[in-house]
Amino acid sequence: MEYIIKNGMVYDPLNNIDGEKMDICIRDGKIVESVGESAEVVDASGKIVMAGGVEPHTHIAGPKVNVGRMMRPEDSEKDVEAKSGDRRSGSGFSVPSTFMTGYRYTEMGYTTAMEAAMPPLIARHVHEELVDTPILDKGAYPLLGNNWFVMEYLKNGEVEECAAYIAWLMRATKGYAIKVVNPCGTEAWGWGGNVHGINDPAPKFGITGAEMIKGLVEANEMIGLPHSVHLHCNDLGHPGNYETTLASFDIAKNIKASPKYGERDISLYGTHVQFHSYGGTSWRDFESEAPAIADYLNKNDHIAIDVGQITLDETTTMTADGPMEFDLYTLTGFKWANCDVELETGSGVVPFIYSSKNPVHSTQWAIGMELFLLTKDPGKIMMTTDHPNAGPFTRYPRIIAWLMSSKYRNDLIENELHAWAQKRSSIATIDREYSLYDIAQVTRATAARVLGLSETKGHLGVGADADVAIYSFNPETQDASSDYMTIEAVFRMADHVFKDGEIVVKNGELVKPRIDGRTYWVNCHFNEELEKNVISDVKKKFKQYYTVNFENYEIGDGYMRRSAPIEIK
Amino acid sequence: MIKGTGDMMSKIILTPKEQPQVPLEVDTILPDTLAGKTIDEIKSMNILYGNTEVELQEFFDVEGESGEDPSELQIEFNGDVYNTKRIGQGMTTGEIVVKGNASMYVGAKMKGGKITVEGDVAGWAGQNMQGGEIVVMGNAGDYLGSAYRGDWRGMSGGKITVHGNAGREIAEYMLGGKIHIIGNVKMLPGIHMNGGILIIDGNVISRTGGEMKGGTIIVNGRIGEFLPGFEYLGVRKDIDVDGEVMQGLFYKFRGDFATKGADGVVYTATAKNAHIVP
Missing domain, CATH: 2.30.40.10 (Urease, subunit C, domain 1)
Known part of the structure; x- marks a missing residue:
């Protein structure tokens, strides 16, 4: 045709x-x-x-997303679609069902979306849901920032062994990129704690977040993966965390991007940086440090970020950052789900209400907008809401409108938001407006390039x-x-x-709700000799610690309708 | 003109033909939506029969006369509609009378107006109710005046009166308004209650006010088994409940300290409850 x-x-x-x-x-x-x-x-x-929109960071499939659906029938009730023609029924405002997720991204002109957190052990569930997410091309990032194998290899300085393990794991879980969430923090949460900053070692393993980030970025470039390390920094949501963020970004500064596929030029990707751009020492003297982050982006070329824009909605937070979700639970008193994934990661889910009347939430909104508007090159920044953490992805059109109209923003700032939005950030002084070219950049072009998919996306x-x-x-x-x-x-x-x-x-x-998208994954071939040794090590650990057999860990091709492997040799 | 007197009102009478085995849902049939419509238009309004939309006249004979003003309109279900759900759901004004029993969700999300059910109602009546009044002459099922499943923001206003007994977990997550049960209730009345008033004239099986953080529960009958998370504050005489004085002697408790920041109040008549006082 x-x-x-x-x-x-x-x-x-x-x-x-x-x-x-x-x-x-x-x-x-x-x-x-x-x-x-x-x-x-x-x-x-x-x-x-x-071009069709490219979503670099969203949570649309897998165990924690489904926990969000199950624990929030009241969210499902808010947004219900009946079956019509070939289109299936669905429900969920902040955590829509899989089919509705596919339809709604497509209606907004998005055609590719990446699930940003896949626990390797539960990768099967992620792929099962991705198969039922129609139309979109997709991929998923295995969580590696609190993985026992990775922590051990890197603690011993065995970056190559770590790379061989990751190469195997990408194939085994049909993963696309290395995701790091609160490195060492989620492991510490297994002991009821957290780590603070990048130099606080994980219990028992003794390795720090900084060492994890450095080792994983080196391993990433050693393998030559299409995407860079995808980093959710330590200290998410804590006042004063911008220093941790900048220090984390700086770790990758002198490591050269060397993808064996695609045109990526960055060695580190910072995700939902709005949550990591906070000044002050408590919620009382909380303020924006987005200008410092934007300044760093303006001066450095090894990093790109997505924003995680607050949309001022009632939503559902979900992340592998288990200790952060516990903090949110104690703050709100809302219902809370928590999970530990054996040797690999953990997660938490808590509903959240972002209100325009709340001083902190208003400032968070302003911080996201500042990141967009103070970063000069839209080639370094991407539009996300860290769906559904800062708001549902269905609010992207509103974010586009905010970016393109200072009048829209100012109406909101003056008439609806708490005064802190103006007092604790510089948003009211910024009159920059995005052009349609800029919008195309932050919703498509930048993401395609940094994901290594810009040949075809x-x-x-x-x-x-x-x-x-x-x-x-x-x-x-x-x-x-x-x-x-x-x-x-x-x-x-x-x-x-x-x-x-x-x-x-x-x-x-x-008109065509029943077509299938591709599942991108990386078919890594790194160092086969080394990988054999690594796998025999992995098998021993499986016998000792895992609840599943090694043989049952790998995800077969049957879990993808349109398997799209990217060959890395 | 006095509203709600009956005489002044225009009236639509819906006589059930049969109650099918698969339930009907009639949240489209409200004074708000019937006002200004002719009888023929009303007959062909859609209701749900299972997952299928059917016309109202398929299951009801429709008579009477509608009016322009929904607040002056009464809808009468003239018979037993025990398998018809969502009667008066979301109504804001006017009146609905049910001459027999009704199924689940009577007056759910109701904002105003009045619903009278002469028989029994099944579960979830007055769910997330915001205003208006529900009167049940018979018994009520479980979760009367509660929150939608999963929600922590329940009934916020209005008044529910049940002349018979009520089921389990009534007034769950209640925030405001008033519920009055003249008969007995089962387990956990006022669970997670955060505000409002729950008056029970009869007996409670057990666990009154489990994890309540706010609001007031008055039990005039006997509480079978009381929870340990309540602090005993002593005997009070002729208590003032939202401007109304309730005569008699009451034990007063505060709790439920199973949750943080608990500040709910439970009064129980002294006559039958000496066994729960420390």
Whole structure:
């Protein structure tokens, strides 16, 4: 099937195209130079055309997401969709069911989404849910920041052994990237504690967060994985944590990115940095240090971040940062779920209500916005809400509108937010507004590049996958700064969405809800001799400590409908 | 003109034809939605029969006359609708009368108006109720005036009166308003209660106010077994409950100290409860 998208205003930062009126040709699921006369024409005149959105960090599948669904029937009740046609029923405002997750990302013009926290031992559950998340291409990041094997290898300075273990684990769990969450902190939580900062050693193992980050970044580049280490820093949500954040970022400064696939140029990825940009010493003198973080980003090229923007909703927090969730539980008194994953990681789930009347939450909102607006190069920053931790992903259109309209922001700051938003941050003094080019950058291009997927994702050049979103907004006649409500509406429901060259959203309606996306994973071949030794070591530990047999640990190809291995040799 | 006197009101009478084995759900049939509609329009309004939408007239004969003003409109279920759920769910005004029994969720999320059920109601009546009034002449099931499953923000306003007995875990997570049970109740009345008033004239089997943090529970009958997390404060005479004086002698307790920051109050009539006083 051939298509031609005619006369749209194209925003494609990876190919330096900024609002040029041009045609996009599609054949057999790919963007091509030209198509024949029989190609079906989709008229995009007076509309925006972008590549399909790429979500670098979200929690949409697996054990903790499902615990969130199970423990919050009251969240499910708030948002219910009946079955209609081929579209399945679903429910959940902050933790939607898998099918609804696929539909809603697609409706917003997103075509790729990465599950950011996969406990290796429970990887099977993650893949089972990803299989039932339709349309989207996806992948999942195995959690390694509190893994006993990793801690032991790195404590002994055996970075190569660690790399061999990770190479095996990526294959065994069908994982995509190394995720590090509160390195050593979740292990300490197994003993009822936490670590503070990057130099506080984990109990028994004696290794520090700083050593873990350094060793894992080195191992990552030794293997040559497409994505960098994906870091959730220590001290999440603590006043004064920005120093920990900057010190963590600095660890990777002199380590060169050497991916064997893709065009990644960073050696470290900092996630939901809004939660890590806090000054002060307590919630009383809490203030924004986002300018210090943005300044670091402006001066260094080895790092990129996603924001984790607060959307001021009632939502559900969920993370492998077990001790942080316990803090949240003691703060709110809300229901709390906690889990320990044997030798690997842990997790917690707590509902949370972000309120515009609350001084801290208002400041958190401002900090996220500051990160977006003070970081000069949108090639270093990505839009996320750390779904659902800071808010549900369905609020992305609102964040886009906030970024594009200082009037929208100021209305909120002056009329709804607590005065702390102005007093404890610089947000009220910033009048920068994102262009549509900037939006394309932070929602597509940057993520595709840092994930190592920019050959086929995040752009509309010849050879890219034909994932395309068309939005009904005419930049020649409409002004995003004043017409921000329209921006919010058009980015919530795209006019057309193509996935692999098929029309899945047509005239604002999801017409093909039952197609499957790819599962990306990394088929690592590192050092096979070394890997043999490492695996015999792993097998011994399995006998000694694990509740499952080594033979039952590996995830077979049957857990992916469209397996898309990236070969690393 | 005095509202709610009956005479002034326009009235729609729904006579049940049969109660099917699969339940009906009628949260679309409210004074708010019937006002301004003709009888023919009302007959063809949709209700749920299991997971299928059917017209109201398939299960009910519809008579009477609607009016423009929903606050002047009474809907009468003229018979036993024991397998019809969500009667008066979300209503804001007007009146609903049920001449027999009703199934679950009577007056759930109700904001205003009045519902009278002459028979019994099943579970979850008045769930997350915000205002208005529910009167049950018979018995009520479990979770009367409670929160939606999983929610920690329950009934916040309005009044529920049950002339018979009530089931388990009534007033769960209650925040405000008033519930009055004239008969007996089963286990755990006022569990997780955070506000409001719960008056029980009859007996309670056990565990009154489990993990309550706020609000007031008055038990005029006998509490079978009381929880250990309550502090005994002594005997009080003629207590003042939200501006109304309740005559007699009461033991006063504060708790439930099984939870942090507990400040709930339980009064029990002294006559039958000497066994729970330390």
